[in-house]
Amino acid sequence: MQSFHPPQRTLMGPGPSDVNPRILQAMSRPTIGHLDPSFIQLMDEIKSLLQFAFKTTNALTLPLSAPGSAGMEAVFVNLLEPGDKAIVCQNGVFGGRMKDNVERCGATAILVQDAWGAPVNPNKVEAALREHPDARLLAFVHAETSTGVRSDAQSLAALAARHGVLCVMDAVTSLGGMEVEIDLWGVDAVYSGSQKCLSCAPGLSPVSFSPRAAERIRARRTKVQSWFLDMNLIMDYWGSGTRRSYHHTAPVNALYGLHEALCILAEEGLGAAWERHRLHHEALVSGLEAMGLALHVAPDWRLPQLNAVMVPEGVDEAMIRASLLRDHGLEIGAGLGAMAGKIWRIGLMGHACNRRNVLLCLAALEDSLASAGAAIQTGLALSAAHARYAQS
Ligand SMILES: *Cc1c(COP(=O)(O)O)cnc(C)c1O
Numbered sequence: 001m002q003s004f005h006p007p008q009r010t011l012m013g014p015g016p017s018d019v020n021p022r023i024l025q026a027m028s029r030p031t032i033g034h035l036d037p038s039f040i041q042l043m044d045e046i047k048s049l050l051q052f053a054f055k056t057t058n059a060l061t062l063p064l065s066a067p068g069s070a071g072m073e074a075v076f077v078n079l080l081e082p083g084d085k086a087i088v089c090q091n092g093v094f095g096g097r098m099k100d101n102v103e104r105c106g107a108t109a110i111l112v113q114d115a116w117g118a119p120v121n122p123n124k125v126e127a128a129l130r131e132h133p134d135a136r137l138l139a140f141v142h143a144e145t146s147t148g149v150r151s152d153a154q155s156l157a158a159l160a161a162r163h164g165v166l167c168v169m170d171a172v173t174s175l176g177g178m179e180v181e182i183d184l185w186g187v188d189a190v191y192s193g194s195q196k197c198l199s200c201a202p203g204l205s206p207v208s209f210s211p212r213a214a215e216r217i218r219a220r221r222t223k224v225q226s227w228f229l230d231m232n233l234i235m236d237y238w239g240s241g242t243r244r245s246y247h248h249t250a251p252v253n254a255l256y257g258l259h260e261a262l263c264i265l266a267e268e269g270l271g272a273a274w275e276r277h278r279l280h281h282e283a284l285v286s287g288l289e290a291m292g293l294a295l296h297v298a299p300d301w302r303l304p305q306l307n308a309v310m311v312p313e314g315v316d317e318a319m320i321r322a323s324l325l326r327d328h329g330l331e332i333g334a335g336l337g338a339m340a341g342k343i344w345r346i347g348l349m350g351h352a353c354n355r356r357n358v359l360l361c362l363a364a365l366e367d368s369l370a371s372a373g374a375a376i377q378t379g380l381a382l383s384a385a386h387a388r389y390a391q392s
Contacts, residue, residue, distance in 0.1 A: 056208050084108070
């Protein structure tokens with residue numbers, strides 16, 4: 001056996017995204033004890049940086065030591081008890097996972113379904129809230145990575161507030177890449193992931209719970225069924241002050257990375273980061289459309305950080321992805337679930353969201369499609385992207 005050296009790639013899929021070298025450097029610093037006073041200071045800084053990123057004053061804001069899926073599970077296992085009812089919006093893969101989580105808590109999921117490629121329809125959500133006044137929470141995915149769709153989080157959170165239910169939001173793909181306003185919108189529980197627009201290594205899930213949600217957790221009649229994800233226990237470890245009780249060994253070096261990722265986001269500023277994602281998304285779309293490719297989502301609801309592109313008729317989508325990887329070291333994503341074989345997913349997340357990657361992706365995709373004999377326009381994509389940049 002020899003040391004593993006990964007190939008050089010450009011990651012423009014649905015995550016992980018290219019990790020900023022500053023973050024990789026931070027992660028290679030010496031490991032210290034997870035109850036070392038310096039480490040406790042780092043934990044406090046991470047909590048306040050996460051409050052900044054989520055735009056919240058929630059005291060219960062911290063990274064879970066596991067990927068985004070654990071954040072999803074943590075929210076449901078803490079907020080739901082057997083016999084509870086939850087309204088779950090599904091317009092892609094991740095809404096379906098929310099439903100599964102709700103049911104595994106012994107709760108009932110009331111599904112509000114929309115087409116894969118359309119946003120969650122607030123009218124349907126309102127009807128469900130009226131029909132189920134006993135529901136305890138409303139859950140939706142802000143940025144559906146499986147379809148490239150944004151939903152109107154502000155309206156959905158307002159509906160939850162009006163009907164007196166907790167609002168749960170998946171911000172795995174939205175955090176750092178588009179507007180996320182936890183306090184302004186009134187979201188009660190949110191989870192994200194380190195490897196999407198934060199451009200950190202995978203494996204951490206920032207979460208935040210409002211005082212109302214924290215109160216719900218404290219007032220539970222039953223124990224949280226998951227020991228590892230029980231926020232009552234995690235709070236004692238991540239709580240304030242210097243008295244921390246051991247819960248699990250924090251992934252020390254991974255947290256150095258998250259701290260650095262959040263410092264980078266703070267240096268750029270949230271508004272500037274959102275604006276950068278929008279600009280490069282528009283340049284990418286200009287180039288794709290000049291090539292004759294179509295996007296799966298209507299313009300108003302597109303995610304800047306995840307572009308769902310229709311696979312042209314007769315093209316073997318897997319072969320194109322394989323040639324992008326082999327010839328250009330470029331990774332883009334395949335369709336997931338119902339979208340398998342129908343779309344590609346081109347990520348412009350965090351550190352990977354830049355002009356060089358947009359131009360690389362357009363040139364590489366044109367090369368691979370033309371080589372495969374696809375009926376696309378050649379020679380126009382790069383100038384279309386440049387034209388968009390020239391306007392900024
Ligand atoms: C990636 C993703 C997840 C899951 O995150 P993991 O880190 O892969 O566990 C959940 N929800 C959405 C919307 C995602 O894009």
